[in-house]
Amino acid sequence: MSTANFLDAPYDISAGDRPPLALIAGPTASGKSDCAVALAQELERRGRRAVVVNADSSQVYADLTILSARPTEEDMGGIEHRLFGAWDGAQSCSAADWARAAASTIADIHNHDAVPILVGGTGLYIRTLLDGIAPVPPIDPTVREGVRTLPVAEAYAALQQEDPERASRLAPADTTRIARALEVIRSTGHGLAYWQQKTSGGIGDAVALHPAILLPERKWLYARCNLRFERMIQRGALAEVEALVTRALDPDLPVMRAIGVPELRGAIQGECDLEAAITRGAQATRNYAKRQFTWLRHQPPAHWPRLEFENYNSTAVNDILLRFPG
Known part of the structure; x- marks a missing residue:
């Protein structure tokens, strides 16, 4: 079986070629979207059409144009973009939901002899698409309810007893992942590691992957996060959250828990003033970027290129593009 060793090389899927898939991953505000468009x-320019495919868990929601920093028409630079704003906020988009849509989208792009460029910072989305989905049976609702009512410290202590391997890999304050791990072992009798060994449906073996991970200098990145949130406010982020509040959506939906939404909702509902909400939103953005940075540095395969740089400028862009064969 031949593979597409260069992004702009011809390929024939019917002949057994593995078609190319570019991946640009990075924390929020790292400049990955601009790099994807430049690529x-x-x-x-070399005669091969390319399509940018979203892999960001906030940018999938139509309701989060501003707070997710979804690319504008100008940002897209004449390049087709897919899976941006594809889900209504009332509908939760899980990693499995997104991976199914992304796999179908990528196959369609390949069938039209184009190159998909996957861009985003949601590690779980990317891993699910490439490696597949763990076939965890449905969780017993009684078990889930019992786990979700536990304080995080108590849940973590229980996980240390019932699934010490998983507990050792989680931060003691990681409420969501601790609850997920605990409900899985209590409901199925097996830890998450057991189910993850049985993953299926990933497209990693069917494509020629060309990845690049952006890891900018952290002080610069956090300054970009602050500036980004301030600009979101100027562009109308408060009105965007007001529209969400008006819809009276379930507060546990991902769109209602997206970075900036809880903070600005607090200002709208009189729980704090706008200045405090902006401060908290910027801090939440920095915290999220830090978590993404750590995951992307350590979790993807070691052979994926990690591109470290101090400032996002033309030199950095050129260095990133040169990491892609062809």
Whole structure:
């Protein structure tokens, strides 16, 4: 079986070629979207159409145009973008939901002899698409309810007893992941590691992957996070959250827990003033970028190129593009 060793090389899926898939991953505000567009434009100059595919868990929601920093028409630079704003906020988009849609989208792009460029910072989305989905049976609702009512310290202590391997890999304050791990072992009798060994449906073996991970200098990245949130406010983020509040959606939906939404909702509902909400939103953005940075540095395969840089400028962009064969 031949593979597409270069992004702009011809390929024939019917002949057994593994078609190319570019991946640009990075924390929020790292400049990955601009890099994806620049790469697509370069490929098109070389005669190969390219399409940018979203892999960000906030940018999938139509309701979060501003707070997710979804690319504008100008940002897209004439390049087709897919899976941006594809879900209504009333509908939760799980990693499995997104991976199914992304696999179908990527196959369609390949069938039209184009190159998909996956861009985002949601590690769980990317891993699920490439490696597949763990076939965890449905969780017993009684077990889930019992686990979700536990204080995080108590849940973590229980996980240390019932699934010490998983507990050792989680931060003691990681409420969501601790609850998930505990409900799985209590409901199924097996820990998450057992189920993850049985993953299926990933496309990693069917494509020629060309990845790059952006890891900018942290002080610069956090300054970008602050500036980004301030600009979101200027662009109308408060009105965007007001529209969500008006819809009276379930507060546990992902769209209602997206970075900036709880903070600005607090200002709208009189729980704090706008200045405090902006401060908290910027801090939440920095915290999220830090978690993404740590995950992307340590979790993807060691051979994936990690691109470290101090400032996002033309030199950094050129260095990133040169990491992609062809």
